[in-house]
Amino acid sequence: MSTTNPATHPPDDPPTDPSAAADDGRALRRMQFGWYINDWANAAFSATVLTVFLGPYLTEVAKNAADANGDVHPLGLSIRAGSYFPYTVSFSVLISVAVMLLTGTVADRTGRHKELMCGFAFVGSIATMGMFLLDGDRYLLGGGLLVVANIAYAVSVALSYAYLPGLASPDERDAVSSKGWAYGYAGGGLLLIANLALFQGHEALGLSSGTAVRICLASAGLWWALFTVVPLLRLPSRAGGTPARAAALAADKADAALATGAAGAARADEPAAGSLRELGRTLKGMRKHPLTLLYLAAFLCYNDGIQTVVSQASLYGSEELGMEQTSLVTAVLLVQVVAIGGALLLGRIAQRYGAKRTILGSLVGWVVTLALGYFMPAHQPAWFYALACMIGLVLGGSQALSRSLFSHLIPPGREAEYFSLYKVSDRGTSWMGPLVFGLAYELTGSYRSAIISLLVFFVIGFAVLVKVPLRRAIEAVGNPVPERL
Secondary structure (H helix, E strand, O other): OOOOOOOOOOOOOOOOOHHHHHHHHHHHHHHHHHHHHHHHHHHHHHHHHHHHHHHHHHHHHHHHOOOOOOEEOHHHOOEEHHHHHHHHHHHHHHHHHHHHHHHHHHHHHHOOHHHHHHHHHHHHHHHHHHHHHOOOOOHHHHHHHHHHHHHHHHHHHHHHHOOHHHHOOHHHHHHHHHHHHHHHHHHHHHHHHHHHHHHHOOOOOOOOHHHHHHHHHHHHHHHHHHHHHHHHHHOOOOOOOOHHHHHHHHHHHHHHHHHHHHHHHHHHOOHHHHHHHHHHHHHHHHHHOHHHHHHHHHHHHHHHHHHHHHHHHHHHHHHOOOOOHHHHHHHHHHHHHHHHHHHHHHHHHHHHHOHHHHHHHHHHHHHHHHHHHHOOOOOOHHHHHHHHHHHHHHHHHHHHHHHHHHHOOOOOOOHHHHHHHHHHHOOOOOOHHHHHHHHHHHHHOOHHHHHHOOHHHHHHHHHHHHOOOHHHHHHHOOOOOOOOO
């Protein structure tokens, strides 16, 4: 395996041994597969827990604990039981922002991306398995487990994103990112098929519907934990890429350690304090890259709308459209299946027309889909399934392309820190949208008003993204510019 540092390799040296290059190619494919399976693993939490079962079930548990006015009182606050789930999601994300930023800094500083990524994944999976205990009126237990699991999920996924720049060349990144999302939807969809079979046959198995839901929730945690073993075995500790690049980074770190001497060793003994200082420098340094921040602002806005639609769709379907649990699971399964093709299709379209224009087109599709959802007739599963297919068509591609575009806008060596900010509004970690959704329902008592209120996120996100000069933004951080944007 080649570990040559290009910076010190004389230009007149003989070309790399073909067998060494082949070894590097196999190692890269091995790492890519481990990265794809990480999406396969954590998508179970996103699909089964956040998107399908937990919203309606936790809302029902909260209603069991509500007073005569239909309110619950977590932490002494008085809120509608119907708003408890979206408010809890928002609360978990506000905490995860700080945890992600600090963890991303620690990861970039220490090079232990894999250990932190998998460690948080196992914490989240254990909390998810604990949701089997959620029954009766234990809405506080459900909220607490959701907060822990969602924070762990957010941190783990943010760290996994940091691997993308090293797993593909600039021109291949859209395709690799899209394939990762396709793996995620395939994994999440496969578990949903099993959960749908379990839920539909719960009476034959002698289970109540509540017990069946709790088994489905716990199964997502078990799935997440088991498949996380694959990236644990296949990914390198440090995000940053190929074996050659990883060796170069290690050599640079060794040279820096020798240069700093005892002072550097003393600082290494203070990882927490050093990481906090590094985080402060990173946040200040981001002001040097305003175009990266402009793209991030656009993404945080429109993707918050996307994620709120996804996370609240089952609640909207059950409470406003009168859909049964089986219909909800079937609809989300359709989203998962269609999103596999959607992610790959939009990836192909981006190769021809550029990722930015493809994303802008998908945002138009989201606006149309949301408007149709507002006028959706109640108690009509066929229409709800059609809406699910429309969501799936634009869901995976818009997110996969957004991720790969952002990877070009990150200064080298700062991937985990910047992707921690990016992850503030990604699968399961949006907070502005659920807050607006919850407030709209709180004020109007209508989930239709709540769902249409999300239009503002897509309109503003579209307008901001149009203004981002991507080529200039990529050049500003010192990265190579892909042939097509």
